[in-house]
Structure formats: C-alpha cells, structure tokens
Amino acid sequence: MNELKERIMASSSSDLSGIEEALDKGLNPCLALISDVAGHILFAGGKRIRPLLMVLSARLCGYAGNDDKAVSVMFEYLHAATLLHDDLVDGADVRRGRQVSHLIWGNSTTVLVGDFLLAKTISIAADTGHMEIVRTISDAISRMAEGEIHQLANREKIDVDEAEYMEIIHRKTACLIQAACRVGAIFASASAEREKTMSNYGRDLGIAFQMVDDLLDYTADTKVLGKSTGSDLREGKMTLPLIYAIGRAQGKDKKRMQEIIRDRASSESAIHEMLGYLKEYGGIAYTSEKASQYAEKAKQRLAIFEDCDAKTILTDLADYTIKRKE
Amino acid sequence: MNELKERIMASSSSDLSGIEEALDKGLNPCLALISDVAGHILFAGGKRIRPLLMVLSARLCGYAGNDDKAVSVMFEYLHAATLLHDDLVDGADVRRGRQVSHLIWGNSTTVLVGDFLLAKTISIAADTGHMEIVRTISDAISRMAEGEIHQLANREKIDVDEAEYMEIIHRKTACLIQAACRVGAIFASASAEREKTMSNYGRDLGIAFQMVDDLLDYTADTKVLGKSTGSDLREGKMTLPLIYAIGRAQGKDKKRMQEIIRDRASSESAIHEMLGYLKEYGGIAYTSEKASQYAEKAKQRLAIFEDCDAKTILTDLADYTIKRKE
Numbered sequence: 284m285n286e287l288k289e290r291i292m293a294s295s296s297s298d299l300s301g302i303e304e305a306l307d308k309g310l311n312p313c314l315a316l317i318s319d320v321a322g323h324i325l326f327a328g329g330k331r332i333r334p335l336l337m338v339l340s341a342r343l344c345g346y347a348g349n350d351d352k353a354v355s356v357m358f359e360y361l362h363a364a365t366l367l368h369d370d371l372v373d374g375a376d377v378r379r380g381r382q383v384s385h386l387i388w389g390n391s392t393t394v395l396v397g398d399f400l401l402a403k404t405i406s407i408a409a410d411t412g413h414m415e416i417v418r419t420i421s422d423a424i425s426r427m428a429e430g431e432i433h434q435l436a437n438r439e440k441i442d443v444d445e446a447e448y449m450e451i452i453h454r455k456t457a458c459l460i461q462a463a464c465r466v467g468a469i470f471a472s473a474s475a476e477r478e479k480t481m482s483n484y485g486r487d488l489g490i491a492f493q494m495v496d497d498l499l500d501y502t503a504d505t506k507v508l509g510k511s512t513g514s515d516l517r518e519g520k521m522t523l524p525l526i527y528a529i530g531r532a533q534g535k536d537k538k539r540m541q542e543i544i545r546d547r548a549s550s551e552s553a554i555h556e557m558l559g560y561l562k563e564y565g566g567i568a569y570t571s572e573k574a575s576q577y578a579e580k581a582k583q584r585l586a587i588f589e590d591c592d593a594k595t596i597l598t599d600l601a602d603y604t605i606k607r608k609e
Numbered sequence: 610m611n612e613l614k615e616r617i618m619a620s621s622s623s624d625l626s627g628i629e630e631a632l633d634k635g636l637n638p639c640l641a642l643i644s645d646v647a648g649h650i651l652f653a654g655g656k657r658i659r660p661l662l663m664v665l666s667a668r669l670c671g672y673a674g675n676d677d678k679a680v681s682v683m684f685e686y687l688h689a690a691t692l693l694h695d696d697l698v699d700g701a702d703v704r705r706g707r708q709v710s711h712l713i714w715g716n717s718t719t720v721l722v723g724d725f726l727l728a729k730t731i732s733i734a735a736d737t738g739h740m741e742i743v744r745t746i747s748d749a750i751s752r753m754a755e756g757e758i759h760q761l762a763n764r765e766k767i768d769v770d771e772a773e774y775m776e777i778i779h780r781k782t783a784c785l786i787q788a789a790c791r792v793g794a795i796f797a798s799a800s801a802e803r804e805k806t807m808s809n810y811g812r813d814l815g816i817a818f819q820m821v822d823d824l825l826d827y828t829a830d831t832k833v834l835g836k837s838t839g840s841d842l843r844e845g846k847m848t849l850p851l852i853y854a855i856g857r858a859q860g861k862d863k864k865r866m867q868e869i870i871r872d873r874a875s876s877e878s879a880i881h882e883m884l885g886y887l888k889e890y891g892g893i894a895y896t897s898e899k900a901s902q903y904a905e906k907a908k909q910r911l912a913i914f915e916d917c918d919a920k921t922i923l924t925d926l927a928d929y930t931i932k933r934k935e
Contacts, residue, residue, distance in 0.1 A: 313755055316762050368720050391761055394694050394720055395754045398727070402751030405731055409743045417735045417743050425728030428721045429639050435717055436642050 287606065291599045294592060295335055301352040302334045302359075309356050309407070312399060320388050320396040324363045327381050333358035333463045336488075336600070340467025340481045343585075343593040354470060357407040358463045361420070364400035365427055365459070367393050408466075415469050423462040430454025434520060441529070441544055443521040449490070456496070457489025464488075480584050484597070487581035492604050494574035497522035498567065501558050503608065513554035517547055523573065525557075528566030536560060571605075578605045613932065617925045620918060621661055627678040628660045628685070635682050635733070638725060646714050646722040650689045653707050659684035659789045662814075662926070666793025666807045669911075669919040680796060683733040684789045687746070690726035691753055691785070693719050734792075741795050749788040756780025760846060767855070767870055769847040775816070782822075783815025790814075806910050810923070813907035818930050820900035823848035824893065827884050829934065839880035843873055849899065851883075854892030862886060897931075904931045 312318055334355035341351050370383040385393040408417045434451050437443055464485030468478040500515045515522050529540050543557050561567050578601045588594050638644055660681035667677050696709040711719040734743045760777050763769055790811030794804040826841045841848050855866050869883050887893050904927045914920050
C-alpha cells in the first residue's frame, strides 16, 4: 500500500509542486483575513487529488502545454469552498487535523470566504475561454449543494436505501471529481468520446472514494484519519455500511442499532458496538466490495487510451482509492 | 413620491410580470426543500429592481428580443443568495417582513440553498453564451463577499472614515446593481462606451441606494421598512450618517455616542438618542445630500442615449431611489 502511494507521489511530484505553486499564486484576495481563512483550509496538507486529476486527464487527452496547473487549482478552491460551507453544516470540529474555520473565525466569515472561493473558481473557469468548463463547474456546484441538502433532509430518517445513498454520494462527492476529469478533457479539446470516458472514470472513482470514506468513518485509526471516527453516526448520516447492515439485522440487534442511530451516539463504546453490528451483518464487507467494483470499473474505462505515464498514475490512483487508510 | 412610484410601476408592469413569471419557471430544483427555502426569500415581495435594471439597460442599448427576462432573473437569484448568506452573517431576524430563513430551516440548509442559487446564477450566465457576462457575475460575487468580510472585520472599529465606507458600500451593494446594468448592455451587444456608461449609471445608483438604506436604518418607520430600525448600530456597523456626525461631535456628546456604539445599543431609547446626535451634527443631512448627488450623476450619464421609455424609467428610478421611504 505504501509502495503504491510512494509511486503515485513520485510520478506526480512535478505536477504536485506546480499545483502547490499555482494555488498560492492564484488566490490573491484584497484582504489579509481572506488569505488567513482560505489558507487555513487550503494549506493544511490537502492531497490536491482534484487538481491532479484534471492535470492528468488533460495530459491523457493530449494536452502538452503549461497552463493546466493554473486552471486545475479551481478544483481545490471549489473543494475548499464546499468544505467551509459543509463543516458549518456538519458541525464538524476538526478537518485535516486542524480546528475548523468557523470555530476560529465564526460562521459569517467562513461562509463569505467560501463564497469568495466559489467566485474565484468561476473566474478561473471563465478565463479558460471554454463555456463548457463554466457550465460543468456551475452544474457541479448546484449538484453538490443539492446533495448536501438532501443528506440534511434525511437526518433522523432511518430507512434510507442504497439507491438514495448512491444518489447522495454522487452529488456530494463524485460529481466534483467527475467534473475535474471532464474539465481536463475539455481543456485538452478532446473528442466527445474521450470527454465522456474521463467523465465516467471520475464518477466511478469518486463513488469508490466516498464509499471508502464512509467505511473509514467507522474503521479508521483516528490518528491516521486526522478526525474522530463515528462522525456520520453522530450527525445522523445513514451510509452504506449501516444501510446494508440494518437491512439484514433482526430482532434485538436491529432494535439496538436503531436506538444508537436515534440517540446520535457519540461515545466510543457505542461506536465500537455499532462497528460490531456492521461487521456481523456484512455492512463493512459489502461496502468494501462495492468500492472495489467501482474502482475496477474506473480503471477499465481507461482502456481506450494508449499506455502513457498519465494512464499509469490514473490507474494507480484508482487502486489507491480503495486501499488507503486515511 | 407615491406618484413617482406609481409611474415606475405602471411603465414597468409588463416587464415586471415577465420577470415574475421567469423567476418561478427558472428555479427548478430537484428537492422541494430548496423551493421552500428559496421561495421564502424570492417570493416575499422583493421589488425585482436588479432584474428590471438589466432589462431596461438592455432595451436602452437597443435589445428588442424576448429572452431578456429569463436572463435577468439571475440577478434576483444572486441577490437572494447573498441575502441568505448575509442574514446569517448579520444575525438579522426579519427580512422583507418575514422571519429570516436560518431561524426556520437552520444555518446549514440556508447556506446550501444560497450556494444552489449562486450555481443557478452562473448557469444562466453561461447560457447567454457571453463569457463577459460570466466574468461580470463572478467579479460581482467576489467583490460582494470581500465587502461583507471587510465590514465584518470592521466591527467594533469606530474610526471608519468616509473613504472606507464608500469602498464597503460599493462592494456590498453597488457592484451588483452595476453588474445588472452592465450585463444588460453586454446582452444587447452595446458599444464599449455604452457598456461603460451603463456600468457607471449602475454604480452611482447603487451607491445612492445604499446611502438611503443606511439613512432609513435610523429614520424609517418600522412598519413601512418591514424590519426594525437601528440594526446597523446593533451590529456595530459604522455607516455614513454616524461616521459624519461622530467626526463633528465634541466632548460629552462624542463620548456618549462612542458609548452607544460600543454597547451595541438596541433599545428604542438609545436608537432615538443616537438619531438626535445624527441630526444635530449633520450626519443625516450630509448623507441625504451625498445620496442626491450620486442619483443626479446617475441620471446625467443617461444623456448619451436618445429619449425613450427605458430612459424615462431609468431616470425615474434614480429619483425614486433617494425619495423612497422603504
């Protein structure tokens, strides 16, 4: 696993340092406070996976210029904007190992810096001159907001089924990764087939990514994850491990699971108890299997492209997505 | 005054009903909850001044088609998005005579519906096919966020001067009205000179508009205004009437004014006391005079256009801006 991560890091190191440089250069707000708040989340060791995906997708589709990094950072700005707005939503207290912004600077500043980053994103998209890129971004913003609202509206609702879960994770996570891959293809002026393929690759990868996130929320080592486990349970979010397991549990066990969900249990012992049920009723194994299937599908989509470095990294990224521990 | 308002309403009635229809048609979210939250603010008797300005500006610049209303509603969506995010910021409790959204649906849903409306705005801008319109909108979003953050950062700061106030109101209010007028011109494929003129008209009108808002926050009849007076004082916002008056007050009066500001006074008697100082030291008269100057300048800019209905309404709107009581 570490070998895989190191290989990805090594092959992407020049892209990643280009992205890091562009992130810092691109921000340019008129107020120091905006730099502080945006920088707090932007420079807290994010993996830059979304910009990297755009850059790799563009290269896979034949782009050979040097403007890709400056464009790709819009996905990190957009991601940071949604984190700023969502952490407020989730009532999260720690993100990427740091205290979340709204507890330091307040709700107001946090929301407005998120808006500033959204505007920055659109402005970079407009500067590409591709209206299709602007459209892809505005679609992604609207779908993400809808996904989060949908999830909020589902709080307290125990009978979320797998189809509804799939729709939510597509909107809240996969569609941004999908957008990054699609925009890379558009930026490279790829054919419609290649654009569609990269869009599908991104969607499948994003779904696998979120499923693994939802697994790790129960199974991860808190220190490695950089935030506490059990947060979905605490926030009343029904994710696949739980949806699958509760659908199979019976009698006393099912009742106890429902009780833990209703109580928004946050004690370590309750989370540990729930993890026991998720294992017993196959929720962990099922989710893990599903995530692998999506990652596998993502990789297979790349078959239409000739072998190259970008293709290798995109393949490795799909493998890494399901093997990561954080 | 009422005569002026009636004349504007009569001459714009077909535009306004077209805008109203387009607003309802254009929203189209996938979740009922979004319609509820967005509708709560969108259909609470807003005056649709921003869409109307875009439509009039386009017509003044020679646009004669029927697609303008569907485009113009983006300014109402954008305005509603900023209200949803700003009411959270301001801790306001009443807007347009209704309880504000975040007290009914919570911070999270309110922020996310704001994001949904921002995305809708960008998507309508992209559909015009004019990248310059997308750029104008993203600029406006970023300036508005910067303006609000600037104002937040100034809370508790008593020595705000007129120049800083001008910068804040330009960003938080005038730039959206400016964008509406400018986009109307771009949509009509106007010459650079006409586009610049409409942009300047919008900025001057917007500045006058905000100055009058800041006056009304002290002087208005609560029932007519649809919200309580003194809210700027309560939120620690230094506006022009206060900036001017405190700069001229001396000794005991100045001390008392500073005390009221520091206490974030919210009692009717404290607000009434402050209003007395604002009148005594010329803050009300000065702000009123400044607002008139900006409205006058806005009107004069229209001189490059031939007389027509749109020009008459835009002239009336400038007059109305400074004469309104709400």
